[in-house]
Amino acid sequence: MTTTPRTIDVVLGDRSYPVWIGPGLLNDHARWRAALRGRHALVISNTTVAPLYLERIAAGFEGLSWSSFLIDDGEAHKTFANVGLALDALARLGATRDACVIALGGGVVGDLAGFSAACWMRGIDFIQMPTTLLSMVDSSVGGKTGVNLPAGKNLVGAFHQPRAVIADTDALTTLPDREYRAGLAEVIKGAAIGDPAFFAWLEANAAALNARETGPLIEAIARKVQYKAGVVARDETEQGERALLNLGHTFGHALETAGKYKVLLHGEGVAVGMLLAAQLSERLGMSEVADTARLHRLLDAVGLPTAIPAGMDPAQLLALMRLDKKNLAGTLRLILWRGIGRAEIVGGVDEAQVMAVLEAAVR
Template sequence: MTRTVHVELGSRRYPIHIGSGLLEDPQLIASTLGGRHVMVLSDANVAPHYADRVLAALGERVHALHVLPPGEAEKTLARFAEVMEAMARLRASRDATLVALGGGVIGDLGGFAAACWMRGIRFVQLPTTLLAMVDSSVGGKTAVDLPAGKNLVGAFHQPSAVLIDTDTLATLPDRELRAGLAEVVKYGAIFDADFLAWLEQYADALLAREPAALAEAIARSCRHKAEVVARDETEQGERALLNFGHTFGHALETEVGYHDLLHGEAVAIGMVCAARLSARLGRAPEADAARLAVLLDRMGLPIAPPPGLDPERLLAHMRLDKKNLSGALRLILWRGTGQAELVSGVDEAEVLAVWREALSG
């Protein structure tokens, strides 16, 4: 059974198709494309499994496959330039389509390339990781990283369609699956207490990759994401809530150089830190922070930062977060489960205390 969720953006409305065997449906893939030129962007982990299926759906179109090394460390301006050169070799016109086949790195980088080639062309997301399925493939946030911080160079550029083939999760390493579950938990934490309770009930089924449980978790997550994006496409208000845990998490990723922590792992630690800061500031119950930590730990995710990091350096990375205004920290905190909020002017001393507590074990 295929489920479809729509992102309602007026004339730019687009579908998120969720189901088994979607990459085996050439008509569905072909229906998402524009003109005769197609660039398929993937990485060396994903392409050997799925690229041939996508290329077979392109028919007589003029196409190219560009394969990047895997990993967050490849989401750079240099790799972006490499994709631009590949588009030039393809002689892609303004009605071309870029197809992003892979995880969040490929989706983010591919979407940014599509936003920039000839000032914007069509692109399609074919996410193959759980994290990309429930988060980065939906909503049109595209970017690359700099040494100074994550996602600092980018653009809002919505896809024309998102095709989530749940069969691709069969080749996903266990660690990547757990990292994706962090983003799933996030939706329950910030929007939907009932969903968080459902995740507590079905945690073992999700870790065992039971198809019905995974499809339900993906669909519910995408529905939350689609509703928020429709109301606040460019993150002027409510959409910022989706960054719960991300300011802490991005600081960790930047400090360790995008190598030692997966994005979802960093977000899991960040959500625990944000919940503990909320409790420390008297905004939320400590019991809710503890409940969140227990669920993330049960899903095999880290809930404390790697030892030996400098809390002052982590705080410095947080000062470069895109949500900050006029040099003052703005963080996504909560009033407890299902009640996130954007808080301005957060006292840096309190943030530093949370980092020190987390690093002390």
Template sequence: MSEPRQLDVVLGERSYPIWIGAGLLSDSARWRRAIRGRHVLIVSNTIVAPLYLDAVRHGLAGLDVVSVVLPDGEQHKTLAHCSVVLDALAQQKANRDACVIALGGGVVGDLAGFAAACWMRGIDFLQIPTTLLAQVDSSVGGKTGVNLPAGKNLVGAFHQPRAVVIDTDTLRSLPAREYRSGLAEVVKYGAIGDADFFAWLEQHAAALIARDSAAVAEAIARSCLHKAGVVARDEREDGERALLNFGHTFGHALETASGYGQLLHGEAVAIGMLLAARLSAQLGRAPAADSERLQALLQALRLPVALPPGSNAETLLRLMYLDKKNLSGQLRLILWRGLGQAEIVPDVSDVAIRQVLQQA
């Protein structure tokens, strides 16, 4: 097994490593040192647990380990299932030095991290993301939370993990649609702040679709490096970190409108990024040619670029007003000046947004 790559999220005493490499689940000597107490609760789901739960438990020999296996899917990222995790911690008699391990995709990571943030006002948690989307995005940065029927991630907390363990071997078991969904978040990093990385993705689209190990590892590392830098500079999304939500205001509205789980998160973000790019062009803020490049790359990565059939512009616009980036009832969208140049734009008119939605 080759030495994994290590990146660091630098947040003073709350700094933590991101390890990226093949075979990391079996390298428990590396990640077990991030666990400080005796009680460990592993949270996984019905898809991931049969594949990887035993390997993680094996690496925790000698500790008091219990596990919670949740149903798979965004529709299960709820307060009710968070309560299931908290009840398990209570039954375990977990102390303040306990650790929650999130073993799964973004739903598991968000929910397990939120439970860890709530238990005794905050205990340790470890991210072991097993989907590409979680590896390049949700596992890094400490955003945790659950959904409400009214909207996505409306209940949550900032709570940084002790470490992020990205075993690239777990991507072998990932269904093709889930894998492609993760590529949308990879594209986002190039779109918002690294035109050279965007060009690299254009050149390596075929290799990424084929899951070439070298290309995938490079894409993960460059994505995590970008996010780690942003989080270090703006942990609680007071400014620059909001740029990471490029396409997400549209995307979250699409997820909510279509019913959680109908559109995968990355699929909704892909559509949302293109809508944001088109809106930027419509407002005269960016060249239309860059929107066309974005659309071409998303299509090369086999991601959707059109609204789902039956989408309603008025419904989507109403849901966009629930976005957490909004202030004083005014929409604040992440748009761009072109490739690699994202920006926060307040007070975009409903008329302009409605027009882009109706033309999509």
């Protein structure tokens, strides 16, 4: 299987941007420097990633006025306070409307950097340089940006598309096992939503992906990004089909929030959430037990959690789910499925059925 960098274009009407996937891309300054239009650049990263990769990209800023702004690592730091500090950094830089924000890190960094770019002078360029598997296959593509509130995750944000996405798979060599597995949850999610052939491929290649073999890894990332790019092209601002990409997220975000972002990583929450959505679908007569079992086995095969963490209260989780952005007219609106590759939006879901599934899944 090839390890040659892949290019996938996200096409949005008369706008488009490339997603480059492969090894050595952070050092390929000529490739990504062309996406910078002005003379100012602000790199937003965190205290874990910057020592590893900031120096690699610094040589690409020759002739520019640039600086960096670092946040601490973790979901708890995706806040308005840090957006304010990022905007202060842009002000100190003297950033003009043709400036560029560069997000060097995982999903938290990408969301915060993109939102900061959307706010500065009502919107400037930004480039995604994702360094986690989860951000390569999901959050860096599609233009969703935002921050968290104490009431819930991603309740404030903007759609703001990047100029380019540079997914350097070499960055995954330094990724801790738990973070890497969390990224595989988003890969599995894409297949579970709308690509049963890809789901079967993942079942067959789980061992290779666990071993981080470069060829299968590039293939998995490219297939997930290609699927998401198609959905985003058809529904950029999530008026319909794009909501399907949230399979497992209503459950998962509630789990993350209940644990104060310290118990489950985002991908782990999505993994548990997908299985809960499959169990609810089965309970509602929409899908078969065999589909739930296959999902459970694949999640197990890549080492992802499949149960609600001990000590979490199902009633609190349900209350948090009521805050989800997809809900309408005070009723739960969830992404469920009719089996592998056949997800759909379901409104007016009976809360008693949801509570039964939550109670059954608590350890």
